Amino acid sequence: MIDPLLHLHWREPLWLGLAAVPLLFGGWRRRRRARLLHYADAELLPWAVARSEVEKAGRLRALAQALAWILLALAAAGPRLPLELHDGQPMPRHLLTMMVVLDVSASMRATDIAPDRLTRARIELLDWLPKLQGERVGLIVFAGEAGVLLPPTDDMALLRRAIDQADPRLIDAQGTNLAGALDLARAQLAAAPGQAKAILLVTDAEAGSFDAAAQAAASALRKTHVPVFVLGMGSEAGAPVPLSDGGFAERDGVQVLSRMDASPYRELAQTTGGRFAVVSDGDADWSALHDRGIARLPGDAVAPEHATAWRELYAWCLAPALVLLMAVSLPRRVVALIALAVWGTTAAPPDALADEAAAWQAWQQKHYASAQTLYAQVGGYTGRMGAGAAAWRQADYAAAARHFGAALLLAENERQRADALYNLGNALYARAQWQAAFEAFETVLRMRPGDVRARANLDYAWQHLRRQRPETPMQSDLGGHRGFLAEGRIQLDGQPANLPDEPEPAPPGVQLDRSAPGTTGTRAPGVTASNQALTVDPRLAQSGVKKLERLEDRPATMLKNLLKQDARYDDTERPPW
Numbered sequence: 001m002i003d004p005l006l007h008l009h010w011r012e013p014l015w016l017g018l019a020a021v022p023l024l025f026g027g028w029r030r031r032r033r034a035r036l037l038h039y040a041d042a043e044l045l046p047w048a049v050a051r052s053e054v055e056k057a058g059r060l061r062a063l064a065q066a067l068a069w070i071l072l073a074l075a076a077a078g079p080r081l082p083l084e085l086h087d088g089q090p091m092p093r094h095l096l097t098m099m100v101v102l103d104v105s106a107s108m109r110a111t112d113i114a115p116d117r118l119t120r121a122r123i124e125l126l127d128w129l130p131k132l133q134g135e136r137v138g139l140i141v142f143a144g145e146a147g148v149l150l151p152p153t154d155d156m157a158l159l160r161r162a163i164d165q166a167d168p169r170l171i172d173a174q175g176t177n178l179a180g181a182l183d184l185a186r187a188q189l190a191a192a193p194g195q196a197k198a199i200l201l202v203t204d205a206e207a208g209s210f211d212a213a214a215q216a217a218a219s220a221l222r223k224t225h226v227p228v229f230v231l232g233m234g235s236e237a238g239a240p241v242p243l244s245d246g247g248f249a250e251r252d253g254v255q256v257l258s259r260m261d262a263s264p265y266r267e268l269a270q271t272t273g274g275r276f277a278v279v280s281d282g283d284a285d286w287s288a289l290h291d292r293g294i295a296r297l298p299g300d301a302v303a304p305e306h307a308t309a310w311r312e313l314y315a316w317c318l319a320p321a322l323v324l325l326m327a328v329s330l331p332r333r334v335v336a337l338i339a340l341a342v343w344g345t346t347a348a349p350p351d352a353l354a355d356e357a358a359a360w361q362a363w364q365q366k367h368y369a370s371a372q373t374l375y376a377q378v379g380g381y382t383g384r385m386g387a388g389a390a391a392w393r394q395a396d397y398a399a400a401a402r403h404f405g406a407a408l409l410l411a412e413n414e415r416q417r418a419d420a421l422y423n424l425g426n427a428l429y430a431r432a433q434w435q436a437a438f439e440a441f442e443t444v445l446r447m448r449p450g451d452v453r454a455r456a457n458l459d460y461a462w463q464h465l466r467r468q469r470p471e472t473p474m475q476s477d478l479g480g481h482r483g484f485l486a487e488g489r490i491q492l493d494g495q496p497a498n499l500p501d502e503p504e505p506a507p508p509g510v511q512l513d514r515s516a517p518g519t520t521g522t523r524a525p526g527v528t529a530s531n532q533a534l535t536v537d538p539r540l541a542q543s544g545v546k547k548l549e550r551l552e553d554r555p556a557t558m559l560k561n562l563l564k565q566d567a568r569y570d571d572t573e574r575p576p577w
Contacts, residue, residue, distance in 0.1 A: 008313075011078025018073035022066035029062075061328045068328075071321035079313040094133040095300035097152050097192040099185040100125065103203035103233070104168045105143040105176045106249065107258040110204070112239035113279060115405045115424070118168070121202050121233050123406050124279060124286075125163050129156055131290050135299075138188060141166050142181035144173025152192050164402075168244070176206060179213035182228075186221055194300040198227045198274070200289075204234035207261035210268075218268050227274035227297065229289050234260030281409065359386055368393040376403070381410040381420070388423060392430075401427035418447040422454055429457065434464040 010016070102125070108118040138152035139162045147170070150162035182199070189197040199221070203209075221228060238259035241249035249256040262276065269276040275293040277285045326338065359374035368390040375386030388403030404424040411417040425440030441458035444451055 007081055009080050009082065011080060013077055015076035015078075016073055018076060019070045021073075022069045026062070026066070064324045064328045068321045068324040071317045071324070075314040075317035075321065079317070081311045081313065094135055094295065095194060096135040096196040096198060096294070096297055097189060097194055098135055098137045098198050098200055098294070099140055099152065099188050100137060101140045101142065101146075101181045101185050101199060101201045101203075102163075102166055103143075103176065103181075103201075104141045104166055104171065105204075105206075106168065106174060106243065107176070107204055107206050107241050108168070108233065109242045110234070110239035110258045111242075112235045112237060113233055115408065117204050117233045118166075119402070119405055120279060120409075121231075122163050122166065122402075123409060124231065124233075125202065126160065126406075128286055128290060129159065131286065131295070132156070133295070135294075136192070139163065139166065140181055140185055140188070141170060142177055142184075143168060143171040144175035144177050145171055146177060146181040146184045147171065148184065148188060151188065176203075176209040178203070178209055179211070179217040182214065182217035182221060186217070186224060186226060189226060190224070196297060196299045198229065198294060198297060200294070201228055201230045201265075201268075202233060203230070203265070204258065205230070205232045205260045205262055205265045206234060207259050210261070210264035214264075218272070222272050226272065227293075228269055228272045229274040229293055230265045230269045230276045231285060231289060232260055232262055232265065232276065232278040234258065236260055356382065356386075359383075363390065366393075372399075381407050381412065381416055384410060385420065385423070388427070392423075392427065395430075397427050397430040401431065414447060418444050418451075421447075422451070425454075425457065425461075429461060432464075434461050437461045438465060 102121060104118060108116070108121070110117050113120045134154060136152040136154045137159055138148065139150040139159065140146055141149050149166060149170075150158060153159065182201075185199050189199070218228075236259060238257040241256050241258050243249055260278075262278070266276040268274075275289050277288040279285050326334075330338075356375075356378050359371050359378060362368075362371040362374055363386070372387045372390035372394070375383045375390060377383070378386065384403045384407035388400045388407065391397075391399040391403060401424060404420055404427055407420040408417060408424060411420050421440050422444045425437045425444065428440060429437035438458060438461040441454045441461060444454040445458065448454065
């Protein structure tokens, strides 16, 4: 209670002088009364001037008016507390610089954590961002090498984009170079301003990854008093390590099983003053790491003159002042009616569906980019499903898969899980991930045996799997249950299966292969095929391809080259996962 008062700031402190007005009026009335009482002798005053109930009520009214004046003076002076705008919402500033160290090694593709470890790590980090209260956060990704993907910033939009861009393909060196990542994080924090600093390590804590070099890096962090908070993304049961070119990692002809060894990572967190938590479906992980850990770290002092936004407190003085003035000036019946009206307004439930209605309106107008953004802002299961459906309509199947995967984790019942998993299967199908799509549809059928659409799409996925080369091992990148989109047709909760006033389109993502293998295409009605073959100069074609390649935006290539600048090369031999 005392701490906020110490940071209280007055926008216009001179207006506090209004609080002296009741004192001036009180002195003037007392002097006037004293003059009136001089017309009679002191012995006759009790009979000449009688104290009535009206006079007593007048004193109470004067006291109420004086208190209202004081409150109005406080409101005019503008009391406020320093804040900073964050995602459109004012929050108390917590000046802390953090480096998120994200493991993107091959073992993070294991599917013991649904849908896989790395995807779940991205989702967990995105869920963590709304908890931030002004912290400056940077992002480091590491595998066999480590690189800074984003320096510390308080721009949450940049941080979200960096989290989405974190990909194993950004780093060529395989393995888990934890020491290089911790040393790079320590160097970044040393160059950052302020004293309050911390590290958030998101890793699968694989057995054997905490080597002697990592222990030396941990000792250096302890000497600099930088706490390390660890979010474990693995499980003790473990899972095979998928390889990017298909199949699973092997050692001496035996399939490798990636398991989590939490002991050294828990010790790292405890000895540096941080916390360790294993990822969970509820809020227990962030409750342990953030609410009882990061949020309680002492931050740097906030200077009011440097604050970019304020929490205005004048309303807390203005509202009771108006109430007092109305109470002493208006009839009681009018005051009672006003009180009932105010209570009815405040007790009315807020329109929580406003954002969802705007997203649905954008969807109906076929503004799918806006609908995707609005649905993502809605959040929760409904928002993720809507955002995924909008991404599907834009043929952005990678984004659709991410949103449907998040909806799968946020599902509250069996029906929602089946719907989200069905949609996720269609998104994976559109990305030519036949094995994962097959497993998704197969799981949907176990949950809903009578689902005709899932049965049909399962058959199409199986046909693609059969056409794969026999020597190519089938890879699964799906690790959970959840879904919904039918043959390219999007169906949201509460929406009929067929969208109104919209012709049946060709499936934009799920291709059903209804034509014969030799079919070359379709021909518009009334158009006859020309007997003359179309000829193209190969030199012009090659020149056009080169021009298109130069115009193509390749952020992944740029990020990959930037990350190489932070790489610390060493001769340590590590497993390639």
